[in-house]
Amino acid sequence: HQVWLGGPDTDFRYWWVFPGAVLVATGLWVIPALSAHDDQTTNVPLWPGGFFLVFLVMFGPTFGISANSNSQVLDERMVNGMDWWVWMFASIICVGIFYAMALVLPRRQPTPSRLTLWVQSAAFMGATIGIIVAIVFTQSRGPFLGLGAGLFVFFMLLLLRAMHRAKITEQPGLLRNLRILLGTWVVLVAVAGAFLVTFNLSNAPFFNELRQVPYLGRLGTLLDTDGGTGRVRLLIWSGDEHAGGAVELITADPLRTLIGWGPESMFVAYNPVYPPSLATIESRGASPDRSHQALLDELVTKGFLGLLSYFFMLISFGMLAWRLITNVKNGTGRCSLLPVSAW
Numbered sequence: 001h002q003v004w005l006g007g008p009d010t011d012f013r014y015w016w017v018f019p020g021a022v023l024v025a026t027g028l029w030v031i032p033a034l035s036a037h038d039d040q041t042t043n044v045p046l047w048p049g050g051f052f053l054v055f056l057v058m059f060g061p062t063f064g065i066s067a068n069s070n071s072q073v074l075d076e077r078m079v080n081g082m083d084w085w086v087w088m089f090a091s092i093i094c095v096g097i098f099y100a101m102a103l104v105l106p107r108r109q110p111t112p113s114r115l116t117l118w119v120q121s122a123a124f125m126g127a128t129i130g131i132i133v134a135i136v137f138t139q140s141r142g143p144f145l146g147l148g149a150g151l152f153v154f155f156m157l158l159l160l161r162a163m164h165r166a167k168i169t170e171q172p173g174l175l176r177n178l179r180i181l182l183g184t185w186v187v188l189v190a191v192a193g194a195f196l197v198t199f200n201l202s203n204a205p206f207f208n209e210l211r212q213v214p215y216l217g218r219l220g221t222l223l224d225t226d227g228g229t230g231r232v233r234l235l236i237w238s239g240d241e242h243a244g245g246a247v248e249l250i251t252a253d254p255l256r257t258l259i260g261w262g263p264e265s266m267f268v269a270y271n272p273v274y275p276p277s278l279a280t281i282e283s284r285g286a287s288p289d290r291s292h293q294a295l296l297d298e299l300v301t302k303g304f305l306g307l308l309s310y311f312f313m314l315i316s317f318g319m320l321a322w323r324l325i326t327n328v329k330n331g332t333g334r335c336s337l338l339p340v341s342a343w
Contacts, residue, residue: 016058017059018263018264019263020055020058020059021055022263023051023055024048024051024052024055027047027048027051027052049095049099052091052095056088056092132147135147136215139214139215139218141218141219141221141222144219148192152189155185156182156185156186157325159178159181159182159185160182161325162178163175163178163179163182166178196219196222199211199219199220200219200220200221200222200223200224201223207220231281232278232281232282233291233292233293235275235277235278235281236275236278236288236291236292237291237293237296239273239275240275240276240277240278242275242276242277243272243273243274243275243276244273244275245273245274245275246266246270246273246288246291246293246296246299246300247296248273249261249266249269249270249272249273249300250296250299250300250303252273256303257299257303257304258303258304258305259302259303259305259306260298260299260300260301260302260303260305260306261300261301262301263301263302264289264301265300265301266288266289266290266291266297266300266301267287267288267289268287269300270287270288271287274287294310295307295310298310
């Protein structure tokens with residue numbers, strides 16, 4: 001991927017490019033949340049665009065000076081990396097188009113029309129289908145489990161909210177049916193969980209054959225650490241008798257335990273703790289750039305402080321989602337928030 005997309009080999013002179021890009025991208029994503037529109041006023045924040053312009057003003061001269069001082073190193077293999085200027089100007093045009101649309105297009109009405117609701121529903125449905133298709137075709141076990149957990153939470157919250165509404169409106173028949181439906185849903189999920197555990201622990205012929213089924217079979221190898229992805233990740237995490245892997249990388253230096261090694265740094269920092277056994281499975285010249293385990297990745301890149309911020313973000317999201325669900329008085333609004341929170 002680096003050969004196809006790359007270009008100039010960056011060095012410490014460009015240390016600010018990645019954090020600057022993160023700030024700009026974050027600002028541009030925040031724009032829709034802060035852009036409050038009504039019929040009389042338009043409030044389009046200009047500071048994200050300002051960040052973007054400052055970033056370009058800093059990047060352009062720095063790159064030009066480096067290129068003209070004969071200190072810029074270009075990799076001739078990276079043929080597609082030479083068109084970086086196309087993407088830079090394309091980004092400028094896209095940001096400009098957004099601000100033009102935000103200023104020119106009519107404001108959204110306080111009460112959305114039926115057409116608006118249908119368009120939003122179609123867009124959400126299309127996005128959901130696209131995500132599910134991507135999860136299925138990647139055959140990655142983590143997203144499969146996440147999808148199952150999300151569906152469980154979604155239908156649990158939906159049924160609990162429906163039961164609460166039925167109790168308030170004094171509909172005992174509906175309340176009884178919803179309780180039966182909730183119990184049935186919990187039983188089905190428990191059966192599915194028991195099947196998944198058995199699928200991973202049992203060596204019965206039926207389960208061995210089921211593990212060979214495309215798309216489904218990988219769910220039966222969640223606990224397999226003797227080969228394949230499971231063995232690779234175990235070595236990346238805890239290493240072998242010669243090197244301690246990500247665990248040693250986290251604990252070797254108290255300062256790094258606290259603040260981590262920095263964003264996207266594992267590829268370089270991992271070399272001293274690389275377990276030799278990993279070279280018998282993966283390419284000998286490859287170094288892991290991810291632990292593929294959220295907590296370890298946070299500790300490696302951002303340390304204990306970063307892990308605390310990670311938990312703070314998750315807990316804050318859960319509390320905010322619950323507050324929104326409980327405060328929204330409209331039933332349709334609650335149902336719209338439930339899938340977002342579950343996802």
